[in-house]
Amino acid sequence: MNPFGKALGRRRPWQCCLALLLVCAMYQAQADEPVGTLGVVGSDTMAGLMLRWGEQLSERHPGIRLQLQASGSASAPTALAAGTTRLGPMSRAMSESERHAFQDRHGYPVQEVEVARDALAVIVHRHHALESLRLDEIDAIFSTTRRCGGGEAILRWEQLGVAGRAGRIELNGRNPASGSFGLFRQQALCGGSYSPRLNEHPGSAAVVAAVTESREAIGYVGLNHLTPGVKALAIEDGEGRRHVPAAEPVRQGEYPLGRALFLYVNLPPGEALSGPERALLDLILSPQGQRTVSEMGFVALSEEHLAAQRELLGLDPTWP
Template sequence: MKHKGWVATLKWGWLGAMSLLSGGHALAQDAPAPAPYQNVEGVAGVLTSVGSDTFANLVTYWSEAFMQRYPNVNVQVQAAGSSTAPTALIEATAQLGPMSRPMKSREMTAFEQNYGYKPTAVRVAIDALAVFVHEDNPLQGLRYRELDAVFSRTLRCGANSPITHWGQLGLTGRWAQRDIQRFGRNSVSGTYGYFKQKALCNGDFRNDVNEQPGSASVVQSVSTSLNAIGYSGIGYRTSGIRALPIAQGDGPFIAATKANAANGSYPLARYLLIYVNKAPGKPLPKLDAEFLRFILSSDGQQLVDKDGYVPLPAAVIARELAALGLADAE
């Protein structure tokens, strides 16, 4: 179970990012495996992270492991939602901006107006956004148009009418007349924005979706309500719930598994990102650079796997290190 709150003492298009995700394994075969992290001298200071709740637990794992290596480092993690990251970076109240979605154009523009260049997005892990139901729910899967009809009021994905009862999804017996109880994230969450874009075809949520302040609240709510359905990162899977396979159009149902997220077949897979303020042609501050190098090492990616997410393919890691100017770091 993940904690609800945290206070601890790209420039590429999204479609391009997802195409790299689906092709990651083929590329990774030609790239060396990520190396173990090697400590360097002179790393000290305070590092502040402000942003996503979705992978706050993972950022905290990284932070704790990094502070064990460097006793003179203090990493502070605040995780109220992805929408808080751009402002923190613009106002220089944080060096790291974890986000479970790419920055919006207006967020990028605001940063660029302040600094004269765009922020840099670093891919740090792969997540599958899962749709959870109670473990006793017999539903076998959902298509995008059905998912949209359950959660949206705009029906942009092809459904003809809203879905309000489980019987409309083919369930019989006692389930046929059961109302659907919906749980999701609030609007500051990157998960909210990603689900709106992908699963609702950029439509609008129904007014009766119970918005939760954190991913842990979503899965907890679904686990305690027989009629419930909710969306959250797969890393928040817990007892009492089940992730539904998802299908696009009339295609096959794809299970929300690490393997399917890594190979790009699961339709709600996404990169988890950390945005940083890196001036063109200038290196990152040593503390920031070493923390990112740790994340992109085999040690950091083992923590990704430990927390239920999908480690990056080796080729993606190589690209991120090169973009940050860290490819040759010893």
């Protein structure tokens, strides 16, 4: 006879209870795990960043998938107002008319969340002699209105006194569906009108390709699209100081063409984020999510700004 039989027999009910508790805990954990598909419509500038966040989200929560339609920032307000998405990334702030359209449709304002910083860099061919431009010169190159204080239109490289450069300047930029198109018009053209000579491209990669292939070309793209084939120009302020398009000047607000990147959320007042939405924003506004921002060529938020965005959404201040 097993001398331990009685002891083992006495423990079996406890073992059963323990097993039952473990099973219940397992099912509860599965029930608490967010599951669903997040449809996201908006910025193509942020497409790579959103996709990487989506991959990381699925690694954390295998039951969540992110589906992205990167048609340009202008598509986000339309989709949010129509109710075809609850999440819209934009490389510019929503306009007043876009905000009004959303509120007229839903009866409450759209929720704006800043998720990263970026900047527009003015680019030329990598072997170009030009190193910097003033804002009024950029305006005189790209616009017909010259609202930033420039004199005559700058149509040829010799007007800038660039050694060894002569010829007509080839203008490259984004199309009107892009947030970069509108932002550059506001910041670099002082709200003026683009020159009809502007070659409008559907994506930033096409702008970079055009400038890489021609020494007469100039264009503008976000920092994350810079390649060895192009040179990003410094921008001179009114006192002659040069500001380079780099992370710290952008974060500190010193670079003139800096911008915030946003994720707009359709979140009714008093309503909590869905499980998948909360998981996504918890990731984005975390050290891991902000490291991804830097790795993708954008500028991460400061810790103070990050904490403020988390508080805005009611997220746990203890970052994952």
